[in-house]
Amino acid sequence: MGWEDASVGRLFFGRDDAETDLKDGLLRGAVFRPNHAYEEVLSGRKSLIIGRKGSGKSAICRQLATAEGHPGASVLITPDDAAGDEIRRFELQGVTADTAKSLIWRYVFAVHAARHLTGHARTEHHRRRLPSAVRALRRFLRANGEYDDSRLYDRLRRGASGLQSANLSLKAFGVVEAALGVNGASEGARASRQLEVLEDGVAAAFAELGCDGRHPPLLFLVDQLEQVWTVDADSHALVAGLLLAAKQATGRYGGAVRTALFLRSDIYDTLNFSEGDKFHSDEIRISWSRKGLEDVALARARASLGAEIGEEQLWGEVFPAVVRGEPTADYLFRRALPRPRDAIQFLNACRGVAHERGGPWITEADVLAATDRFSRWKLQDLAKEYLVNHPFLRSLFAMFENSGYVVTREALESRFEARRDALHRDYPDYTDSLTVRGLIDVLYGAGFLGVRRGDGVVYSGGSQAPPGPGEDEFHVHPCFRHALNSVVSPSGVTSNREVQLLDRVAEAAGRVRRLLARSELPEAEATAVRLTLHRVLSEVDDARDLPRRGFPDGVRRQVLSAARDFGELAAWLHDRQVGHFITRRLEDEAQGLVRAAGGAEGTGVGSSSGG
Incomplete structure (x- = not known):
C-alpha cells in the first residue's frame, strides 16, 4: 500500500519529549536529525x-x-x-x-x-x-x-x-x-x-x-x-x-x-x-532554523507513513498547500517558537483535528482550528517553563489580552503602572525585576515579545541582543496571539477595509499558488513564480503595521505594488511563451487588486497575452 492509499490516522509526528519518544514514539526509528x-x-x-x-x-x-x-x-x-x-x-x-x-x-x-x-x-x-x-x-x-x-x-x-x-x-x-x-x-x-x-x-x-x-x-x-x-x-x-x-x-x-x-x-x-x-x-x-524544523517534520511524516514522501507531498497533499494565502510550512513554523517540541506539537494538533473530523488528510480549516488549540497550549506552557525563575510571568499576560499584538514602550509603561502595586504585593521577592525595563527583558528573553529593528521584528535566540533603551516597538510572538485574542495590529488602528485589502492580496497569491501546483510550468519559471508569491506574502504581512507606523496610505500602496508585481510576472512569462493559464491568472488577479484599491496610475498592469 502506497502512502496515497493511507489516511491521516497513520500520520504521527512523535511524542513531546525524547524519553517517551524513545519508548513508544519515533526516535526509536531513524528520525533523529543530527544538527x-x-x-x-x-x-x-x-x-x-x-x-x-x-x-x-x-x-x-x-x-x-x-x-x-x-x-x-x-x-x-x-x-x-x-x-x-x-x-x-x-x-x-x-x-x-x-x-x-x-x-x-x-x-x-x-x-x-x-x-x-x-x-x-x-x-x-x-x-x-x-x-x-x-x-x-x-x-x-x-x-x-x-x-x-x-x-x-x-x-x-x-x-x-x-x-x-x-x-x-x-x-x-x-x-x-x-x-x-x-x-x-x-x-x-x-x-x-x-x-x-x-x-x-x-x-x-x-x-x-x-x-x-x-x-x-x-x-x-x-x-x-x-x-x-x-x-x-x-x-x-x-x-x-x-x-x-x-x-x-x-x-x-x-x-x-x-x-x-x-x-x-x-x-x-x-x-x-x-x-x-x-x-x-x-x-x-542549540538554535533551529526554519529549514531544520521542516526537515524534522518531513522525517517524522515519512517514518509514520512508511513512505519516502517529498516536501511537495507533505506541504501540498498531506497538508494543504496554503493557509490564508500563506505557504503552509511558513504559516506553521512562523507561529511556533523555533524548537522541535513546538513543531511536533503543532503538527500533531493539526493531525488531531483532522482525525477528529474524519477527513482523509489535513485541510486549511483543520490547521486554523489547531492554531487556536496550539496557541492556548503554548501560553500555558510558557508560564510553566519559567515558573521557577519568573513565577510572575503568567500575571503579565493580562497586559496583552484583547488588544493589538504591537505595543509601544509608552503603552507598556501605562499598562504596567495600572498593575504595579498588585504585582509587587503578590511577588514581593521579585520587585527588582517588576519594572518596565525588567518585564521587557523577561518577556523578550522568554520569546513572548519581539522588538522591531529596521524593517523587521527580532525575537530572542541566537546572537540577538536584548532590546535597548531606544527601541520602543514590541510585537507579541505569533505563537501566543490567538490565545490572547491579539491578532490585529494594533487594535483600532488598522481599519476593516485595510485588513480586507491585505487579505485580498493573500487570497490572490493563494489562488495563483494552487494553479501553479497543477501546472506543468518549467522549473525555472515555476521557481520565479514561487519566489514572487513568497515575497508578496511577506510584504503583506509587514504591511499590516503600516498605518500605526505613520503611513496611512501604506496599505493601498502595498496592494498596488502587489498588483504591479503580478503584472510584471505575467508579462515576463508571456515573453517566454510559457504558462498561458498562469499568465492569464496573474493578469486577472493584478487587475482585480487595482480595482479593489480604487485604481491607480502607473501600476504597469495590463494585458500581455492578448497579442
Missing part, C-alpha cells in the same frame, strides 16, 4: 550544551547514549529529586559550597569510571588477567559497596558519608587514613585528598590499559538537571559544582574521558561563580 550541536559534542569540541526547554537537548543526549550515536562507552546520569536533595545537602567545612558540590560530583564520575574499567579491560582490551591498577579499582569498589549497580541516590549517599567522615576505604591503593597527611585538616581538605587518591587510581588504570587514543573515550552524559533545580543558593552550587567537576574529570583522565552536560538556558544564564569565565569555549547553544 550542529550534536556534531560538536560528538567530535569533543563542545561539552556544555545549552538550550531552551523543548529545543532537543535530551534527544541529542539519548542519541549519544546509543552505539549509533557515540561509538564508545557512555554513562547517562539523570538526577531525580532524591539525588538532587542529597547533593544540595552536601557540605564540607573549610570549602565553598561550589567546591563541596564539585567534590561529590567528582566522586560520582570516578566511581562510574572505575566500574566501567573493571569490565572494559576484558571486553575491549581482552585482558584475561586484569592489570594491577584495574584490580585495585575492583577492590576499592567492593570495599566501599560500589561494585554492584545501584541508584544514583545510593551512590551519592555513600559518597557523601565517606567524604564527610573521611572513612572511604582506600586500602586498595595502599593508602590508609594515617598516610593521607591531613590530620587536623578541615573536612574539605580531607575529602579532597581522598578524592585525589581515588582519581589517581582511575587515571593509572586508564594509562595501564592505554585507553587514551586507542579507542573512543568513555562519555559521561548529564541531563535533566531542571528536575532538581530551584531558585536557591544550593541549587546554584549544585550546577556550578557539576561544571567544575566535569572540567576536572576531562583534565585528569585526558582523552580517555569526555563529558557532555545538557543545561536549560534559563538555568545556565543565572549562574554566577568565579570560575564561570573558563567555560565559554565549551559552550554551544
Whole structure:
C-alpha cells in the first residue's frame, strides 16, 4: 500500500519529549536529525550544551547514549529529586559550597569510571588477567559497596558519608587514613585528598590499559538537571559544582574521558561563580532554523507513513498547500517558537483535528482550528517553563489580552503602572525585576515579545541582543496571539477595509499558488513564480503595521505594488511563451487588486497575452 492509499490516522509526528519518544514514539526509528550541536559534542569540541526547554537537548543526549550515536562507552546520569536533595545537602567545612558540590560530583564520575574499567579491560582490551591498577579499582569498589549497580541516590549517599567522615576505604591503593597527611585538616581538605587518591587510581588504570587514543573515550552524559533545580543558593552550587567537576574529570583522565552536560538556558544564564569565565569555549547553544524544523517534520511524516514522501507531498497533499494565502510550512513554523517540541506539537494538533473530523488528510480549516488549540497550549506552557525563575510571568499576560499584538514602550509603561502595586504585593521577592525595563527583558528573553529593528521584528535566540533603551516597538510572538485574542495590529488602528485589502492580496497569491501546483510550468519559471508569491506574502504581512507606523496610505500602496508585481510576472512569462493559464491568472488577479484599491496610475498592469 502506497502512502496515497493511507489516511491521516497513520500520520504521527512523535511524542513531546525524547524519553517517551524513545519508548513508544519515533526516535526509536531513524528520525533523529543530527544538527550542529550534536556534531560538536560528538567530535569533543563542545561539552556544555545549552538550550531552551523543548529545543532537543535530551534527544541529542539519548542519541549519544546509543552505539549509533557515540561509538564508545557512555554513562547517562539523570538526577531525580532524591539525588538532587542529597547533593544540595552536601557540605564540607573549610570549602565553598561550589567546591563541596564539585567534590561529590567528582566522586560520582570516578566511581562510574572505575566500574566501567573493571569490565572494559576484558571486553575491549581482552585482558584475561586484569592489570594491577584495574584490580585495585575492583577492590576499592567492593570495599566501599560500589561494585554492584545501584541508584544514583545510593551512590551519592555513600559518597557523601565517606567524604564527610573521611572513612572511604582506600586500602586498595595502599593508602590508609594515617598516610593521607591531613590530620587536623578541615573536612574539605580531607575529602579532597581522598578524592585525589581515588582519581589517581582511575587515571593509572586508564594509562595501564592505554585507553587514551586507542579507542573512543568513555562519555559521561548529564541531563535533566531542571528536575532538581530551584531558585536557591544550593541549587546554584549544585550546577556550578557539576561544571567544575566535569572540567576536572576531562583534565585528569585526558582523552580517555569526555563529558557532555545538557543545561536549560534559563538555568545556565543565572549562574554566577568565579570560575564561570573558563567555560565559554565549551559552550554551544542549540538554535533551529526554519529549514531544520521542516526537515524534522518531513522525517517524522515519512517514518509514520512508511513512505519516502517529498516536501511537495507533505506541504501540498498531506497538508494543504496554503493557509490564508500563506505557504503552509511558513504559516506553521512562523507561529511556533523555533524548537522541535513546538513543531511536533503543532503538527500533531493539526493531525488531531483532522482525525477528529474524519477527513482523509489535513485541510486549511483543520490547521486554523489547531492554531487556536496550539496557541492556548503554548501560553500555558510558557508560564510553566519559567515558573521557577519568573513565577510572575503568567500575571503579565493580562497586559496583552484583547488588544493589538504591537505595543509601544509608552503603552507598556501605562499598562504596567495600572498593575504595579498588585504585582509587587503578590511577588514581593521579585520587585527588582517588576519594572518596565525588567518585564521587557523577561518577556523578550522568554520569546513572548519581539522588538522591531529596521524593517523587521527580532525575537530572542541566537546572537540577538536584548532590546535597548531606544527601541520602543514590541510585537507579541505569533505563537501566543490567538490565545490572547491579539491578532490585529494594533487594535483600532488598522481599519476593516485595510485588513480586507491585505487579505485580498493573500487570497490572490493563494489562488495563483494552487494553479501553479497543477501546472506543468518549467522549473525555472515555476521557481520565479514561487519566489514572487513568497515575497508578496511577506510584504503583506509587514504591511499590516503600516498605518500605526505613520503611513496611512501604506496599505493601498502595498496592494498596488502587489498588483504591479503580478503584472510584471505575467508579462515576463508571456515573453517566454510559457504558462498561458498562469499568465492569464496573474493578469486577472493584478487587475482585480487595482480595482479593489480604487485604481491607480502607473501600476504597469495590463494585458500581455492578448497579442
